[in-house]
Amino acid sequence: METDNRKPISPGVKAALEFGPLIAFFAVFTLLKNRTFVLGGTEYGGFIIATMIFVPVLALSTLALWRLSGKLSVMQVLTLVLVVVFGGLTVWLNDERFFKMKVTLIYSIFAGLLALGLLLNRNWLELVMGEALPMQHEGWVKLTQRMIALFAGLAIANEVIWRNFSDTAWVNFKTFGLPVIMFVFLMANAGLFSRYGINKDDDA
Structure with a gap:
């Protein structure tokens, strides 16, 4: 029978993985909120760029949290799904x-x-x-x-x-x-x- 040898995740690492993506979104938005960028012929504002960055960062941090702790809460899973869906719509429709x-x-x-x-x-x-x-x-x-x-x-x-x-x-x-x-x-x-x-x- 296999045993899970993972050590309990430290509170600091857990907090960094849970709040890091949100802090990254805030930082990017604050730096770029008054700027616009043209990607693939489409003009995007700072909010959309921050969203582009936030979605994959949250996905990676959630994956890392799952790999380290071996579990995710229902709220974490639902949040990730909705962020991917609505974040994707935000970028795709530029809205x-x-x-x-x-x-x-x-x-x-x-x-x-x-x-x-x-x-x-x-x-x-x-x-x-x-x-x-x-x-x-x-x-x-x-x-x-x-x-x-x-x-x-x-x-x-x-x-x-x-x-x-x-x-x-x-x-x-x-x-x-x-x-x-x-x-x-x-x-x-x-x-x-x-x-x-x-x-x-x-x-x-």
Whole structure:
């Protein structure tokens, strides 16, 4: 029987692979946002060029993460698929709206899946994360309800920002705003984790 001899991936490497593509997109956009380039007879703005770079960089970083850790989350796989599809449409049609709408679609899908799970009395979040984060079922229900509200809110916020503000404002929201909001959300739920958490030692 084969055994997996891979060592646990270090937090630094994991963070670099997960956030590196986004930082690369931000850096390229910031450098090229006021410039245009002609490729194959077609003129592209800095946003499209940044997207051209972001898609393969994300694909490579996701592949590296999978090779090093041996697994990917559902969100990582879905994100990669949507980035390839909508990023490809953005470049092919030279229309940045597709790439911006991708964020709305991702959060809408996850809000919908979590809500469907609750309706079917199957908590997807608990099934996926229950082993890593032992918690009473009631805690998972409350966390899922809050995450549905969070994802729905982020989808709405993304629509408002990309439709009404500049490219720079949207890129800043995607690069810095979304991670900060997620971090604040997790910190705000620390009490829930503490209240409903299950100590594995208690089951021994």
